[in-house]
Amino acid sequence: MDKRDKIIWLVLLAALIVLPAVGLSRYLQRVISLIFIYSMLGLSLNIVTGYMGQISLGHAAFYAIGAYTSGLLSEHFGLNFLLTCVCGIIMAGIIGWLFSIPTTKLSGTYLAIITMGFGEIVKVVIVNWESLTHGTYGLQRIAKPEFFGFQLNTTNNGLYYLCLIFLVIFVLLCIAIERSKLGRSLRAIKDDPLAASLMGVEINHYKRMAFTISTAMAGCCGALYAHLSGYVDANSFNSDVSTLILSIVIFGGMGSIKGMLLGAAVLVSFPEVLRFVAVYRFVVYGLILIVMMVFRTDGILGGPSKRPYVFPRFVKLEKGEVTKNGTAGGK
């Protein structure tokens, strides 16, 4: 990341911080908060789809698990938001890990179908496990997050800032993953699993790890959404949501962190902006998506990674052995 990039990140962050002070209507706050949450969902799926190149069509399932875990704990035990959120993360992570064990050997369309099936299973369980989830009635009036007796809501912009803080944490986490051994291994697996395993990358281990991290992050988004909207039901997590998350990743550009923010901003705000075309809203929305994808197949900010490979400090290279940047960047 060069200096200019850093400045732009900071300017963007500062703009988002002062935005509510300038005056945002409740409606705008809600839409922008939704953009934050969908950016985070995009970032979480980006780990599996963007870095590792695996398609998941059931991400909404883990989003739902996080939301219901957090919502139910708050309803029954009145626990603090941070605690219920952590439980949501752990629950989604554990289920994601269990789910990853039998599915690591799958890839491409097979994994897509299995994850889609899992998404439907979770939805059906939510509808039918009435004693726990209240069935189709959903969780009503989920408490707003409270810290030291101070309730965060739309009026005091608290929910907006809470979502923003989580988004910043997610972005930093994703940058860390991108630079870590995990990130490099995932990119290697995406390029060529066989070559990666010959180079000593434990493919199954890293696949499970990536999947667990990704689903845990989705669980966190779920917890956040449940407390933001105050109401969740099975319909809030249907296959449309999974498709939207995947669209954000593909549209924004697989493997790009900036791309997730842009993808979410565009895909979440477009249906709202397009309200003036009334019933043709989703026709126009679909058309825009098709046109965009035809002209930029890699997504808006996608394309091969240009991240240089940084050699460990103890590796000393003789002069003339490699050029300035190594070649191990991968996609």
Place this chain on the structure above:
Amino acid sequence: MKKWFALLLAVVLACSALAGCGSKETSGDDGDGPIKIAYSGPMTGDNAEYGLLFQNAVELAVKQANDAGGVLGREVEVVEFDDKNSSEEAGSIAEKIVGDEDIVAVFGHFASGVAMTAAQIYQEAGVVLLSASASHVDYSSIGDYIFRNNVTQDVEAYNCLQIAVGSGVKKLGMLKLKTDWGESAENSFMAALEEIEGKSDIELVAVEEFVDGTTDFSSNITKFEEAGCDGIVVFGMYGSLGPFAKQFRQFNTETLLISVGSSYTPELIDLAGDAAEGIMFPGGMNPDSTDPKVKEFVDAYTEYSGGKEPENMSAQTYENVQMVLQAIENVGSADREAIKDELYNMTFEGVTGTISFNEIGDAVKTQVWYVVKDGQFVESEDHKLVLWDDFVASL
């Protein structure tokens, strides 16, 4: 750098576009500008047929009011939103509506669950929400700004049972839609059954459920046949009742089918054809009524919608708009709170009957016993529905 520019530009564009439709700080409650009302319903997606019927009703009522010189000399303007019958969309729309100080009342939100999510936001902001379709028992209790002009599920379920008992059904079956609406219809129905236990020899022998979008009911039909039902109550929309009746009549032409007001629409006859014969309903407005008031509305609606006949919930939507406009006229102001207070006080003569609101905002009105005869909905000549308490006492 180009990418960064694109990112910034997109964010700025999105924000400014949204800001354009954001709130205005001024309150136009008692100004000279138009009186703004909002309508929100599914105009695309699964239940779009209802959303579009209601939309016609709202627009017709507004057009008639404007043709007659407006309300308080001001023009009435309607702002329309498509909520796709989704709670998430409805939540955003509700925030948008309450942010616009000029909007004085909201009509719509089709499904109970969707309406209830949005209702919490309207209640918090103090905007009247008047639904013509929400039927969940808890809907009106959300707050004093939340009204409905629809027969509650309780009353409807009780009346279905009244029809079953009145028609001499002994072994009753129940088919219900597996949603919050279906669940609470079942609960109301069970409560009604409990009330007449011992007083009547009717017995519930089979309960079956189906999910929205089901087109093949053969497994449900087999169960009803095995149980030997001589009457089946169907808690579902006409889109499900039509195919069910058609398939059921291939096996059995004797058993009485009873359904609820949301199936009471001319489209049912188109869907089910001959199989619709004999289905009974507790219902509201009779489109073929000879009452001049009803006839005038049906004609105007059919003309406005380009040939579509209104069903009961459209009629209720139409009444809702008229009621709010009447309330504004009565109090001489388009103040949100004043409208709410007036709605509790007034009695309105509408096309579905005489309407007043009880203390929680539910419409108090009676229903009519309908039966499908020769492809028409006709009022039953042999029977009449009475208030539930009177019915229990008569057993």
